Amino acid sequence: xxxxxxxxxxxxxxxxxxxxxxxxxxxxxxxxxxxxxxxxxxxxxxxxxxxxxxxxxxxxxxxxxxxxxxxxxxxxxxxxxxxxxxxxxxxxxxxxxxxxxxxxxxxxxxxxxxxxxxxxxxxxxxxxxxxxxxxxxxxxxxxxx
Numbered sequence: 001x002x003x004x005x006x007x008x009x010x011x012x013x014x015x016x017x018x019x020x021x022x023x024x025x026x027x028x029x030x031x032x033x034x035x036x037x038x039x040x041x042x043x044x045x046x047x048x049x050x051x052x053x054x055x056x057x058x059x060x061x062x063x064x065x066x067x068x069x070x071x072x073x074x075x076x077x078x079x080x081x082x083x084x085x086x087x088x089x090x091x092x093x094x095x096x097x098x099x100x101x102x103x104x105x106x107x108x109x110x111x112x113x114x115x116x117x118x119x120x121x122x123x124x125x126x127x128x129x130x131x132x133x134x135x136x137x138x139x140x141x142x143x144x145x
Contacts, residue, residue, distance in 0.1 A: 018061060026051070028112035029065030030142045032081060036116070039080045040073035043133060044142050045120070064105070064113035065142070068130065071102055071118035078116065081106050089113065 029048055036042045043049075046066040054060075069077045082088060089105040102118035120128040 015059075018059075022051070022062060024110065025062055025065060025112045026142055028108040028110055029067075029114055031108065032065065032086070032106070032114040032116075033067060033142055035080050035084045035086075036067060036069060036077045039076045040069050041134060042077070042116075043068040043137050044140050045117075045133075048142060049140065064115050066115045066117060068117050068120065068133065070130070070134070074102060074104070074116070074118040078104050078106075081114075081116070085109050086114075 026048060029044070033042055033044065044065070045068050047060070047062050048065045051060065051062065067077075078088070086106040086108055089107050103115060105113060105115045107113055119130060120133070
């Protein structure tokens with residue numbers, strides 16, 4: 001339907017652009033994962049973890065890669081990424097959100113966003129036993145790595 005409205009060439013161009021953006025994003029996500037895993041185990045979750053299972057490349061627009069680390073190692077993960085040249089990103093108008101939700105966002109040297117979490121959800125409202133997720137984790141390839 002979209003092809004009929006916009007013209008097949010335009011839709012194919014959008015798909016190719018999304019595919020290229022996804023390759024870059026997942027590649028940078030894999031780099032972040034490798035940097036963090038040098039100091040602590042990390043899990044890929046949310047969209048990036050489901051991308052290869054549910055969608056064809058470029059079919060779903062992704063804006064970041066989400067990684068999960070043990071809450072006690074969140075500072076180590078942040079330090080490892082910033083030492084590797086990644087830039088911390090703050091959320092305008094939400095100065096305490098990172099501290100409250102125990103997460104941070106970084107931008108890769110190529111501009112991709114990675115969110116690193118210590119909890120799956122708001123830990124006070126929906127306590128998720130993160131340690132059990134690590135115990136049940138399975139190997140995963142992110143960005144070809």
